[in-house]
Amino acid sequence: MLTQPILEGNRLALSRLLTQVENDSPEGRDALAELFPHTGKAHLIGVTGAPGTGKSSLVNQLTLHYRKEKNKKVAIIAVDPSSPFTGGAVLGDRVRMRDLSGDDGVFIRSMATRGSVGGLAQKTAAFVQVFDAAGYEIIIIETVGAGQSEVDIARLAHTTIVVEAPGLGDDIQAIKAGILEIADVLVVNKADRPGVENTERALRSTLELAHPTKRVVHHHGRMMKVDVTPSRSPERSEGAAKGLAHQAGDSSPSSTVQNDKDIWIPPIIKTISTEGIGIPELAKAIEEHKFHLHQSGDWSARDRARLRSELDAVLQEALMSRFLTGAHRDEYEEALEKVIRRDMSPYEAARILLNGKMK
């Protein structure tokens, strides 16, 4: 079997396969097919946020924590943008992860976005499968928050951490509701800097605005108060629950207990990632989120949604290329010309092409 060395922990084989997968080679595809039955075990953690908020420093510390306290194998996929003009990239996240060197239980791979957003998501998903099969129990994906890509990555991850920091023009406007919607855990990093309270306050009020309605729809039309077991996570839910309680409008213990597993309100964790402060709390929140995913059935729901979109993407590509390699190439070009001349709309063209009545 091609992939035996990877299953046995050969790091060079793993690294080479990642390159094959990234270049979408036939060997890469074959290997992925072999590895697939070995996947589905890892906890995928997305880390996103504006440039310079301290994501890599945070990943560094979080990984140290998983290594020292939990003895878990950790893979890190550090994604940075390619230049749209030259296609090149400077991938600099490793600079903040030097503490992780010399540890065979950690594997860091940098990845450039290379063009299309959809392609990035597909390749990241493939990287994740390789690491998962190779026995990495935690897979952390760092992306710079800049639009569609982190939403795609969030869809891929089980737990998405959004990192904010004070001093980045962080008033309420700057903290976009959109990015908060994908957050399962919010981090205010650089808590040693002035303005932390402002950032935290802004986050909290944006959370109030952004979250409940979304969640209500998804959770049987009810907004719940999550803080029913304060002993389990005092700092985590205190703030979030306080902010949301008045909207929840329901604190009757019986129904709360009954439903609390369905509701997740993103906790806000303050960290100083250069010093490791707040990291145990962050790890705890991540663990609680994982627990919540299992309790609520969201773990398998996310798994299903992720694999479905993967299958759909592959299928679309395959159908398209099969269609075009058939007798349809010329007809396609002809239709395209008509569309360009405005003789035909894309819808009409597609309908006619599918009916095979172009001529």
Added chain:
Amino acid sequence: MTEKKIRVLVAKPGLDGHDRGAKVVARALRDAGMEVIYTGLRQTPEMIAEAALQEDVDVVGLSILSGAHMALAPRILELLKANGQEHIKVFIGGIVPDDDAPKLREMGIAGIYGPGASTEEIIRDIREAVK
């Protein structure tokens, strides 16, 4: 199928000062369409070899100003080889006395560039070397 990109690890081994030169080269390589993994200051040979392994790079570029090239270069080449990556081309930028250059080439260093070298030259040599 995506075209194969040239991947370059840029590292600054040794304990000396700044990494301005390394950053300039890193950006020039990016502008030439390469993917540059930048690792920063004070890298040990072990850290460099490990990063090269994880990143599956084609090229390692070392910025060495400390004069320690005769110790660092063979060590890094040896570690790359031990990892099964003897195919990686290693380039050195920095201050290398004329006497040492032939010895480094002998060891297997693919190119040596002083402070006056142009980035165009480096880019051309890298493209040639990984063909």
